[in-house]
Amino acid sequence: MKLLTYIRVADWWSNKLPTLLAVAYATVLQAPVPLHDAVGYVGLLLFSIIIGAIYVSLINDITDIEVDLANGKRNKMQHVPPVLRWLLLLLCLVVGFFLTIQLGVDPLSLLFYSMSWIVFSLYSLPPIRLKNRGLAGALADAAGAHLFPSLYMVYAICHYAGATPDIGWSVCVGAWAFFHGLRGILWHQYQDRENDIASNLHTFAVHVPPTVFRPIERMILALELTAFAAMLISIGEFVVYMALMVYGASLLLGYFLRGIRPTIVLTPQTGAYQLVFQLFYQSFWPVSLLLVAASQHAQAWWILVIHVFVFPTTLVDIGKNFARWFLSLGILKRRSASA
Numbered sequence: 173m174k175l176l177t178y179i180r181v182a183d184w185w186s187n188k189l190p191t192l193l194a195v196a197y198a199t200v201l202q203a204p205v206p207l208h209d210a211v212g213y214v215g216l217l218l219f220s221i222i223i224g225a226i227y228v229s230l231i232n233d234i235t236d237i238e239v240d241l242a243n244g245k246r247n248k249m250q251h252v253p254p255v256l257r258w259l260l261l262l263l264c265l266v267v268g269f270f271l272t273i274q275l276g277v278d279p280l281s282l283l284f285y286s287m288s289w290i291v292f293s294l295y296s297l298p299p300i301r302l303k304n305r306g307l308a309g310a311l312a313d314a315a316g317a318h319l320f321p322s323l324y325m326v327y328a329i330c331h332y333a334g335a336t337p338d339i340g341w342s343v344c345v346g347a348w349a350f351f352h353g354l355r356g357i358l359w360h361q362y363q364d365r366e367n368d369i370a371s372n373l374h375t376f377a378v379h380v381p382p383t384v385f386r387p388i389e390r391m392i393l394a395l396e397l398t399a400f401a402a403m404l405i406s407i408g409e410f411v412v413y414m415a416l417m418v419y420g421a422s423l424l425l426g427y428f429l430r431g432i433r434p435t436i437v438l439t440p441q442t443g444a445y446q447l448v449f450q451l452f453y454q455s456f457w458p459v460s461l462l463l464v465a466a467s468q469h470a471q472a473w474w475i476l477v478i479h480v481f482v483f484p485t486t487l488v489d490i491g492k493n494f495a496r497w498f499l500s501l502g503i504l505k506r507r508s509a510s511a
Contacts, residue, residue: 180229180233184317191453192322193214195325196325199329201407205334207469213332220268228316230249230261231292284320291315295312295316313353340402344406345399355389362385409464
């Protein structure tokens with residue numbers, strides 16, 4: 173369990189991997205190969221991304237040791253011998269390289285996979301250390317954590333299926349992933365803004381006050397949802413549209429009846445909130461795509477079962493939304509009865 177703390181599994185397991193799998197599922201559904209035939213390859217792609225995520229977690233903590241100690245913060249890697257720290261990073265690089273050879277990915281897929289590692293190395297390592305260089309750090313995080321892994325999934329799956337990647341689909345996935353990732357890192361930065369100011373860090377959120385950023389967050393969301401809408405049109409599956417409508421209804425009911433505010437990036441100082449579309453990307457979307465696959469091939473049902481088992485928060489999240497929905501409907505009935 174201590175190992176899981178070192179590699180920050182909680183930071184990326186449930187909130188990033190299911191979304192990447194959704195990209196993979198959607199790409200397979202448009203490829204000339206059924207999902208149950210491609211799922212083993214998709215699993216290996218996901219494993220290669222997990223190795224990259226471990227590398228990112230380690231290099232972030234290793235390069236933050238001095239800054240954290242100077243500001244009185246505990247760092248998970250501070251008690252790990254320096255030689256072992258760098259051996260762990262080297263091990264990640266070796267395993268990642270070996271996996272790409274075993275997967276037999278095409279040059280573009282290899283480029284996207286490598287770029288994610290390169291960008292996060294530049295993000296963390298001095299003297300460049302983009303993490304502390306304002307907007308460049310936010311852009312690097314969005315590209316390394318979302319843009320390049322998503323395109324890696326798309327191109328590697330197309331190569332495996334013997335299909336030519338659709339440029340329109342690739343552009344839409346890339347744009348959506350980038351702006352979604354940008355929204356995520358900026359949310360994190362604005363959550364840590366006061367601590368970063370006290371630590372004399374130079375993130376984008378430190379230099380741009382929330383009042384100035386508010387119109388920018390709306391523009392980022394508009395670009396993200398425009399790209400995602402194009403993706404949904406390309407997928408063209410009724411089940412996915414139904415999942416979107418159920419999510420949208422629960423979002424509205426949660427807001428109007430329970431005061432849970434939909435948030436783009438900047439969070440309210442008081443009261444409950446939820447990041448717009450985050451739950452849909454993590455839970456509703458991948459499950460709806462697996463339901464589509466299962467309706468086409470019965471073998472895909474076991475993939476849905478495994479997905480929910482590996483990411484148990486999926487059922488919890490969807491269950492909470494339905495519970496919130498029915499609770500809200502009960503509130504509506506009581507209000508109408510009292511009126």
